[in-house]
Amino acid sequence: MWGVADQNESPRPQPGANLPESTRPAEIVDAEVVESEVVDKPTSATPPQQPSDEEEFRQYQQFLEFQRFREWQQSQGGDVVAPPPTAPPAAQPKKPWWKRALWLLRFKLVRRLIYLLLALLLIPYAIDYYFSGGDSNSGGGTGTGGVPADSVPVKSTNPQQAVRGVYNWLRGANPERACEMFDAAGKSGFAAAHQAPDCTTAANQVHAQITDPNAYANPNFGHDAVTIVGTEAQVLGCRMQVSGGPLLGSFRLTQQPDGGWTISAYNLQTPSCG
Numbered sequence: 001m002w003g004v005a006d007q008n009e010s011p012r013p014q015p016g017a018n019l020p021e022s023t024r025p026a027e028i029v030d031a032e033v034v035e036s037e038v039v040d041k042p043t044s045a046t047p048p049q050q051p052s053d054e055e056e057f058r059q060y061q062q063f064l065e066f067q068r069f070r071e072w073q074q075s076q077g078g079d080v081v082a083p084p085p086t087a088p089p090a091a092q093p094k095k096p097w098w099k100r101a102l103w104l105l106r107f108k109l110v111r112r113l114i115y116l117l118l119a120l121l122l123i124p125y126a127i128d129y130y131f132s133g134g135d136s137n138s139g140g141g142t143g144t145g146g147v148p149a150d151s152v153p154v155k156s157t158n159p160q161q162a163v164r165g166v167y168n169w170l171r172g173a174n175p176e177r178a179c180e181m182f183d184a185a186g187k188s189g190f191a192a193a194h195q196a197p198d199c200t201t202a203a204n205q206v207h208a209q210i211t212d213p214n215a216y217a218n219p220n221f222g223h224d225a226v227t228i229v230g231t232e233a234q235v236l237g238c239r240m241q242v243s244g245g246p247l248l249g250s251f252r253l254t255q256q257p258d259g260g261w262t263i264s265a266y267n268l269q270t271p272s273c274g
Contacts, residue, residue, distance in 0.1 A: 156260060162253055163248075211244055220240060233254075
């Protein structure tokens with residue numbers, strides 16, 4: 001059959017197989033322009049940037065350490081330790097009371113009130129000193145505090161001061177000293193008016209009736225209570241206002257040659273001067 005090749009038949013030479021290479025037809029190669037792509041080299045993963053600020057970096061490190069500590073503590077079965085509470089600010093100490101009191105003195109009104117209070121406290125002592133009728137003089141000679149019958153009467157600068165001295169002595173611890181304001185006739189009149197044997201007894205009787213010594217030592221004189229005519233003066237008890245004890249009667253005073261006044265007569269009168 002023609003379709004079967006003879007194995008003993010030598011192969012036929014291909015056309016142009018024996019031709020030199022220079023005479024062989026050139027192979028036409030289709031050229032394609034391949035656009036080259038610039039492939040970037042794979043770059044390794046950049047490490048995380050550290051904080052630029054040192055303080056932030058330090059805080060970041062502390063945060064990481066705290067996270068590791070919490071994980072370790074939780075693995076041990078413990079609780080997370082809370083930071084200790086901050087102590088409240090200490091209270092400011094209060095100023096001493098005397099510093100606060102001194103601070104008030106910077107106000108003029110406070111200083112005036114203090115001056116007024118001191119004046120009110122010192123007025124009774126001043127009256128007691130100037131109208132005491134001879135506080136520095138003792139009863140003299142007897143040693144018992146009584147007034148000798150022949151003692152020289154204490155003189156006052158004016159009739160009003162003499163009568164005020166009687167009230168002041170009667171309210172004191174030694175009421176018999178009030179008799180020093182009288183002369184002999186005045187002592188007899190004072191004792192007779194109070195139905196006493198002598199002036200000392202009458203003074204003690206009046207003293208026993210005094211309920212408020214401080215108020216009794218400061219009687220108020222009316223505008224027409226004192227009348228002065230030459231060397232004679234009269235002080236009407238009914239024209240006076242007295243509190244804290246009994247109202248005394250009227251006094252007649254005589255001015256001495258040296259200018260002092262002594263009580264020369266005394267008698268009781270009704271409050272209406274009748």
